[in-house]
Amino acid sequence: MKFLYLLIFVCPLFLSCKHKTENKSQDPEPTYNDLESGLLPAVIVGDSILQNHTISEAMETYNVPGVSLALFKDGDIVWTSQYGTIAKDSAQPITSTTKFQAASISKAITALGVLKLVETYNLDLDTDINTYLKSWKAESEFTESKKVTIRQLLNHTSGATVQGFHGYSNVGITPSLLDIVNGKGNSAKVEISTVPGTQFSYSGGGYAILQMLVQDVTGNDFESYFQEVVFSPLKMTHSTFNQFPKDNIALGHDDSGKMHPEGHLIFPELSAAGLWTTPTDLAKFSIAIANSYKGKPNSFISQDLATQMLTVTKVWGLGVGVRGEGDTAFFFHAGGNPGSYKxxxxxxxxxxxxxxxMTNAKQGNTLNDDILRSFSALFENSVFEPTYITPYELSEKETDALVGKYQLEEEDNYFLDVYSTDSNRIVLYDLNDGMKVTFVPVSKTEFIDVDNGGKSSFTIDSITNKVVKMNYGEGYVFKKVDE
Structure with a gap:
């Protein structure tokens, strides 16, 4: 279920978790090995004894066949490590050059390439995008007073629709980018549905427009432009927007740990979801942004553009999320697709x-979170920390009030069952596909997901004193219904 997938991921066993490590740092090796052996849980309940776990143990728990990571410090890649195999039943190990699908991290790469385009061709971030587009126009009733701009497309405030893309079979014929934007693929037509610049709405469709921008301005195809202008200069030697890399690729697995029937899907929406790359190359890309931001010699883009890239408008920077201040400030992007890579x-x-x-399984999100908590502990930052909670002991009456069936508002056929356990837990059970999420109460109406720290709450009618609604995750509301 798409709602439960926001917070949990479930998976099976695989044969081995052998790993290869490259230590490029002058620091003692155990310093970085602590990252792989010091994974922390999302939630620590009460006085529970904290038990760290290893990446290999977490891979087995979440049934993630392959993991690759790169750690960088002070602008240098100091440590890389790889674990497992390219597929569940494969003997081929993940190596530092194994490519993964980056999914939405493609947008961050695209953003840097677009900023380089702006710099090279003297484009204006705040000019009507139609000034530069030849093959398609961003027009609707909402663009009469305000026009769509490059800046708005980069920071998801353009009003463009289509949040994400579904992928296509790698053995069939795929539609052209123009057909996709016009709704002739397996996704809806990309439209401008709000006044540009007025609100944030994450949009893969907006990045498809940027893909057309690159091609219309340069007269070159998107893949070639990035190979020549981004990947080669940054020495991202194992990155490509070619949807059929020739060798050494990780294959995707679903939440049960089963490999995708075709190994992977393809995404002609290259700018939004089509990148194949490695953690090492992502680190090089990331380091280049920070170097540009600091105005270092021979930076990839100007300090001014890099500063704009890391400036938040509404919610997002230009192609990346930005959080924190000073030394704790960080930019980020995550990626996940139906293939499934995280x-x-x-x-x-x-x-x-x-x-x-980078991981090659749907539950890789949960594993990534565990690794981020270990990273935060190792470098003493607050990017991602465990949630420490003091459980609330529900009375029998309070528990009975919560238990029952809940219907997603505005959806007639989407239901969750809520039931209790003997250990003071509440379980959300998806009647559509059998997925379950377990919550610990922190009050009689507020609950924390024991697996990832996600929050859920219940609304009690002040007159009847009965539970009437459940607020789940980020904005999903379920109303309690009679059995």
Whole structure:
């Protein structure tokens, strides 16, 4: 279920978790080995004894066949490590050059390439995008007073629709980018649905427009432009927007640990989801942004553009999320697709210190979170820390009030069952696909997901004193219904 997938991921066993490590640092090796052996849980309940676990143990728990990571510090890649195999039943190990699908991290790469385009061709971030587009126009009733701009497309405030893309079979014929934007693929037509610049709405469709921008301005195809202008200069030697890399690629696995029937999907929406790369190359990309931000000699883009890239408008920077202040400030992007691959990139850009992690399974998100908590502990930052909670002991009456069936508002056929356990837990059970999420109460109406720290709450009618609604995750509301 798409709602439960926001917070949990479930998976099976695989045969081995052998790993290869490359230590490029002058620091003692155990310093970085602590990262792989010091994974922390999302939630620590009460006086529970804290038990760290290893990456290999977490891979087995989440049934993630392969993991690759790169750690960088002060602008240098100091440590890389790889674990497992390219597929569950394969003997081929993940190596430092094994490519993964980066999914939405493609948008961050695209953003840097677009900023380089702006710099090279003297484009204006705040001019009507239609000034530069030849093959398609961003027009609707909402663009009469305000026009769509490059800046808005980069920071998801353009009003462009289509949040994400579904992928296509790698053995069939795929539609052209123009057909996709016009709704002739397996996704809706990309439209401008709000006044540009007025609100944040994450949009893969907006990045498809940027893909057309690159091609219309340069007269070159998107893949070739990035190979020549981004990957080669940054020495990202194992990165490509070619949807059919020739060798050494990790294959995707679903949440049960089963390999995708075709190994992977393809994404002609290259700018939004089509990148194949490695954590090492993502680290190089990330370091280049921070170096540009600091105005170092021979930086990839100007300090001014890099500063704009890391300036938040509404919610997002230009192609990346940005959080924190001073030494704790960091930019980031995550990626995940139906294939299924999950990745994360984070950089404390004032220190140019961060981590890139890539996995080849749907539950890789949960593993990535565990690794980020270990990274945060190792470098004593607050990017990702466990949630410490004091459980609330529900009375029998309070428990009975919560238990029952809940319907997603505005959806007639989407239901969750809520039931209790003997250990003071509440379980959300998806009646559509059998997925479950377990929550610990912190009050009689507020609950924390024991697996990832996600929050859920219940609304009690002040007159009847009965539970009437459940607020789940980020904005999903379920109303309690009669059995």
């Amino acid at each position: 990745s994360i990139l984070i950089n404390h850009y004032n220190k140019n210190t961060g981590i890139a992690v």
